[in-house]
Amino acid sequence: MTLLRRSLLALCFLPLPALALPGFAEVKRDHTPSEAVLLARDGRPLHTLRLDKTVRRLPWTPLNEISPALVRAVIVSEDKRFMEHDGIDWRAAGKAAWSNFWGSRTRGASTLTMQLAGLLDEDGQRQGRRSIFAKISQSTAAVRLEGFWSKRQIIEAYLNLVPFRGELQGVGAMSRQLFGKWPHGLDERESALAAALLRSPNASPAVVARRACNLLREMARDSECEGLESFTQQALAGGLRATDAGTPQLAPHLARKLLEKPGQPIRSSLDADLQAFAREALRRHLGALRQQNVEDGAVVVLDNASGEILAWVGSSGDLSDAAEVDGVTALRQAGSTLKPFLYALAFETRTLTPASLLEDAPLTLDTGNGLYAPQNYEPHYQGWVSVRRALGGSLNVPAVRTVVRLGPEPFLRRLRAAGFASLKQEGDWYGFSLALGSADVSLLMLSNAYRSLANGGQWRPLRATPGKGDSPVPCRREGCAEVFTGLPHTAFAPTASFQVGDILADRNARAATFGLESWLATPYWAAAKTGTSKDMRDNWCAGFSRRYTVAVWVGNASGSPMHDVSGISGAAPVWREVMDWLQRGDPARGRAAVTSQPPAPPKGLVRQRIRFEPPREPARDEWFIAGTEQSVIRQAGGNALARIAYPTDGTILALDPDIPPNRQRIELKLSAPAGKGWQWQLDGRPLARADSTLRWLPQPGRHRLRLVDARGDVIDEAGFEVRSLRGKTRR
Numbered sequence: 001m002t003l004l005r006r007s008l009l010a011l012c013f014l015p016l017p018a019l020a021l022p023g024f025a026e027v028k029r030d031h032t033p034s035e036a037v038l039l040a041r042d043g044r045p046l047h048t049l050r051l052d053k054t055v056r057r058l059p060w061t062p063l064n065e066i067s068p069a070l071v072r073a074v075i076v077s078e079d080k081r082f083m084e085h086d087g088i089d090w091r092a093a094g095k096a097a098w099s100n101f102w103g104s105r106t107r108g109a110s111t112l113t114m115q116l117a118g119l120l121d122e123d124g125q126r127q128g129r130r131s132i133f134a135k136i137s138q139s140t141a142a143v144r145l146e147g148f149w150s151k152r153q154i155i156e157a158y159l160n161l162v163p164f165r166g167e168l169q170g171v172g173a174m175s176r177q178l179f180g181k182w183p184h185g186l187d188e189r190e191s192a193l194a195a196a197l198l199r200s201p202n203a204s205p206a207v208v209a210r211r212a213c214n215l216l217r218e219m220a221r222d223s224e225c226e227g228l229e230s231f232t233q234q235a236l237a238g239g240l241r242a243t244d245a246g247t248p249q250l251a252p253h254l255a256r257k258l259l260e261k262p263g264q265p266i267r268s269s270l271d272a273d274l275q276a277f278a279r280e281a282l283r284r285h286l287g288a289l290r291q292q293n294v295e296d297g298a299v300v301v302l303d304n305a306s307g308e309i310l311a312w313v314g315s316s317g318d319l320s321d322a323a324e325v326d327g328v329t330a331l332r333q334a335g336s337t338l339k340p341f342l343y344a345l346a347f348e349t350r351t352l353t354p355a356s357l358l359e360d361a362p363l364t365l366d367t368g369n370g371l372y373a374p375q376n377y378e379p380h381y382q383g384w385v386s387v388r389r390a391l392g393g394s395l396n397v398p399a400v401r402t403v404v405r406l407g408p409e410p411f412l413r414r415l416r417a418a419g420f421a422s423l424k425q426e427g428d429w430y431g432f433s434l435a436l437g438s439a440d441v442s443l444l445m446l447s448n449a450y451r452s453l454a455n456g457g458q459w460r461p462l463r464a465t466p467g468k469g470d471s472p473v474p475c476r477r478e479g480c481a482e483v484f485t486g487l488p489h490t491a492f493a494p495t496a497s498f499q500v501g502d503i504l505a506d507r508n509a510r511a512a513t514f515g516l517e518s519w520l521a522t523p524y525w526a527a528a529k530t531g532t533s534k535d536m537r538d539n540w541c542a543g544f545s546r547r548y549t550v551a552v553w554v555g556n557a558s559g560s561p562m563h564d565v566s567g568i569s570g571a572a573p574v575w576r577e578v579m580d581w582l583q584r585g586d587p588a589r590g591r592a593a594v595t596s597q598p599p600a601p602p603k604g605l606v607r608q609r610i611r612f613e614p615p616r617e618p619a620r621d622e623w624f625i626a627g628t629e630q631s632v633i634r635q636a637g638g639n640a641l642a643r644i645a646y647p648t649d650g651t652i653l654a655l656d657p658d659i660p661p662n663r664q665r666i667e668l669k670l671s672a673p674a675g676k677g678w679q680w681q682l683d684g685r686p687l688a689r690a691d692s693t694l695r696w697l698p699q700p701g702r703h704r705l706r707l708v709d710a711r712g713d714v715i716d717e718a719g720f721e722v723r724s725l726r727g728k729t730r731r
Contacts, residue, residue: 040272058172087142253314257474298327334437335531392509447551457492530567677710
């Protein structure tokens with residue numbers, strides 16, 4: 001024994017690199033938690049995400065944050081003379097050697113310092129060293145550690161590195177997962193149970209409870225043994241586990257996109273208070289809509305100037321059956337939220353002005369693949385309306401008439417310029433329904449497109465981190481990454497962007513559809529638009545103030561339809577709450593209140609007083625691009641509600657020679673009752689009165705059908721073709 005001791009002591013004076021022992025500071029520095037942390041812009045933790053699935057390890061716990069009861073229990077259980085020896089307990093080693101010689105079972109002689117040396121020896125852990133040479137090496141390292149580390153450092157490092165049970169490594173993970181508390185709060189019973197795990201981490205609850213009870217008796221705490229076995233079973237089964245990991249889990253979807261390495265802290269651009277408020281506002285409103293088959297939603301808040309994302313709420317959490325689906329980046333039908341970009345294009349190309357009159361009347365279009373008959377959300381029509389009223393009231397038919405004038409392809413190109421990278425097909429593939437949002441877009445794309453309108457038509461990429469340096473790209477897939485990597489460019493003219501924003505902020509423009517008081521009618525300047533997709537599968541509300549853009553999606557990740565929930569009743573209340581919060585500010589956090597004021601008009605716009613003849617709408621002041629202004633807006637002749645419903649323009653009819661001609665007559669149809677004295681004209685010749693039923697016998701050739709009023713003015717017309725098929729071959 002004396003010879004061995006002298007040999008080990010001699011090894012202690014070898015240079016530190018010869019034994020490859022790290023210093024305490026190095027071990028603490030290299031300690032990597034299994035989780036990464038997403039931080040808010042002010043450094044507050046927002047979300048933790050476990051990335052290392054092989055072990056559960058929390059950040060390093062200093063000794064002064066560990067319960068003294070646990071330190072005492074571990075020393076009593078593992079190394080009673082820890083404070084006295086120099087790394088090797090020679091008395092325990094001699095006793096163990098004597099017992100092993102006679103073949104009796106005894107407690108091992110490994111000190112806490114020796115165990116720590118083993119934990120630091122990664123190669124030895126992988127190879128499972130238990131030979132006499134490995135013990136000598138471990139003993140030598142222990143003596144060496146005692147020479148360079150303090151006792152406090154040794155016990156602190158040991159408790160942070162030692163495995164307790166299963167995947168739990170270190171006192172932090174053990175304490176949170178088994179007892180639902182931080183290490184400083186462990187009592188004597190919990191400390192004894194934890195110390196009992198060290199000798200056999202995966203022992204059964206009964207064995208662990210028995211060892212813990214023996215340890216408690218050794219520490220003169222016999223009374224703590226009562227009920228210990230059931231307590232142990234509950235703890236080891238996770239029944240005492242913390243419901244949270246100490247960090248609010250507020251941004252799971254963005255965390256999964258940004259965090260890539262265990263132990264990695266990333267400071268995001270998110271505002272912690274805003275993120276929490278937006279999440280709670282969404283959950284509260286969705287809870288009120290549960291009876292209408294609504295469970296999912298998402299919220300995005302952007303800083304207009306910097307493009308920094310201030311809130312990213314991807315789902316409703318436990319209210320949803322698909323909480324992992326990120327509603328911020330998922331592609332859904334946009335509904336009416338694309339209409340502002342359609343009218344911005346019409347203004348910019350001078351095809352329309354906000355005062356131009358459009359027909360809100362039944363419409364049927366031949367698309368080549370069948371007839372397309374757009375309908376308004378409300379089952380009625382308003383006749384002739386100005387573009388301001390058509391956009392403010394979100395009327396569908398005027399929007400379709402506008403895209404017919406412009407063409408789907410130019411509109412598609414402009415949508416791509418506005419950042420809708422998910423639109424991969426050609427314009428004809430989407431057709432006229434593109435005006436009503438039949439294309440799939442993400443909430444993230446939509447929010448940045450509205451931000452472009454707020455910024456005078458200038459599109460710029462978004463940022464997920466604060467500052468001006470390079471920002472990580474949260475999503476890599478095509479159609480999403482472009483929101484963060486695209487180059488700044490002009491998507492719309494400043495004049496057209498201003499005109500659209502002015503309409504979307506005008507409560508009078510939307511009054512006929514939504515009323516003067518609605519969720520969109522804010523006491524400060526804000527421009528907003530709602531949208532609802534087919535069968536009420538999605539509804540949206542997107543809008544901006546001078547400083548912020550807020551976009552909300554409400555629906556079901558499964559795609560199932562909601563029951564009587566539109567954009568104004570589903571998404572708009574959440575949008576309004578978040579926008580109000582942004583205006584209020586928070587003096588306690590140094591965030592001053594901000595009252596959004598109307599923007600100043602850009603160069604190239606003129607303000608003109610207008611009136612309508614006949615007076616379909618009240619006289620008002622209107623914004624025009626210079627050169628397009630008018631003072632009197634006249635309505636075209638005719639009844640806007642009655643148009644040719646069949647045959648529509650472009651229809652092709654085929655005659656079957658095997659069917660008697662009288663059985664192939666077609667009925668000429670109107671979309672509404674004809675006015676007094678109206679007539680049908682075919683190829684320039686009177687055909688019949690329009691107020692009576694007419695079943696016309698088709699004649700081969702190209703034809704032009706007109707609907708004329710009593711004065712002979714053309715109300716509507718349609719060109720169609722009748723083709724004669726060859727007779728069938730008979731045998």
